[in-house]
Amino acid sequence: MKIQINVSQDECNKLESLFYLTESKSNILTHILSRENFTINEELFEKYCDEYTTVFMSYELAKSQISETYIGLLKMYYTINWTILFNSAIMMIDIDAEGDDVIKKIEEQMGDIEWSIIC
């Protein structure tokens, strides 16, 4: 069963920002390591490595916080895949089960949060 919910715009912006920065910092390291004869001073290289580690950890933390908030309960019972459409702050949740029991669990999880079935 696939459902969708609206998540808070602030949470969504924070996650998108960290996702973007993780990719961006990773691209810098990839570029440095892929270039032959490219010399960069050690201090600057270490700075880029530290920046990547910091944003990567923050991104993973933000992901797990969102996951806990919106699907923490469901994850205890089902296998869940989820994505967020950043520009509309919509979370798409794919649950590997169907039926009335699943709907009850979704209602329990979501509380006051509006949700709808996609398919």
Next chain:
Amino acid sequence: MEHYLLEKHYVNKGFPTKDLPKENASSSFNDQISRIFPNSEKKAVRPITFQVTDNCNLCCSYCYQINKGVKKLPFETAKKFIDYLLSSTSENNSYINPDNTLGINIDFIGGEPFLEVELMDKICEYFVDQMILLDHPWKDVFRISVGSNGTLYFNENVQNFIKKYNNILSMTITIDGNKALHDACRVFPDGSGSYDLAVAAAMDYRKLSNADNIQTKLTIAPGNIDYFYDAIINLIDLGYTTIHSNPVFEDGWTLDHAKIYYSQLKKIADYIIDNDLFSTIKLAQVDLNRYYPLSESDNKNWCGGDGSMLSINPDGYMFNCVRYMESSLGDKVPPLYIGDIENGIGATDLYKDNIKCMQCINRRSQSTDECFYCPIAAGCSWCSAYNYQLFGTPNKRATFICELHKAESLINTYYFNKYAETKMKDDVEYSQCRLSVNCPYDWAVKIIGEEEYEMLCDLARMDRKQVYSDMQNMNGE
């Protein structure tokens, strides 16, 4: 005042957006950066365009570059340009610097840019190397983009370039709808068409970039408007979901073209609704944010050709946009230089005057009252460089597309109201929502006739007595 009367009765409110196509997060780098830095007063992402060559391997019949040659941008010139940009500050280059610009898009254009793919690779390597070595703010906020005709896509060096930069590359391959249409205009010097190569390239790039959605831009001209429906349906069949298309800004449009355009668009609208594609396909012509009156305070220039962009040609001259270059303008008006690689941007009185001329453009300064207070002004477009080419100043607006914009506004109400009428009739919340017909009666009937206009009003559930009364009041004033 005419515009207040129209605003009072016809501004659209409350039409649901829940069923509209949801754009992918990666659909626009500029949008993404604007979301990530919501409170920044800087411009989000500005294109830095390298015209690596003014040569092209196609001879498209409608190409705006009317004065192409065989020049190639020397790498040393490109390097100087990059060094200049990366040493720019608000003190030494107020046009573009990290204090007024969050990020950049390293953009390549031609002619056909992939004719010089080795040069493109060298430029990208040098640009990124320097940003990293300088710990420049733009190293975290940049992308690479290429506009190509797709014919050289499968060459080994081009493939290497695409794979090397794939995760930061955005490529647009132009496909003009269907094979007949594309091959009628986009031809090699021997007259043979380029459709099969372009489609093969676009389909392969979609797989390679792992994109749900690739984009193309279709150019509508008087010579191909009869085939517009076939062209759009073919693009939908190829898997395109976001389809940009617009009528060319140039002279040559007539009222008859607007009539054909409306009927072609109506067939497309019916196809999308009847085939349940409303939530999937995004067409430029149908948009809830277009075709209503704009307030006097909304004074932005629609086109970026007002000093927002930066490009360099093979001779090392800098421009706002590639369309201000000699290769686009021909010899009727001089190129609108804003700088050169030896002296920088705005270094001479001529450059300063040209920048000032572009930056003073706004919607009011270039519009007649008819345009400024137009009841369907939102979404009407223009090209400042074409205006310069035509009038000798970018601060005067060509309006050749006016009748086609009116046709688009009429189809917009048809599209959303037909969807509401047929697909949302059981939806308690939205079944009563309708878009009003903002195009005035006497404009509309010239294009679609009385009967079709009445059908649109019925579909919009508009009080026709009120509409006619408004019309009389307007004409009286």
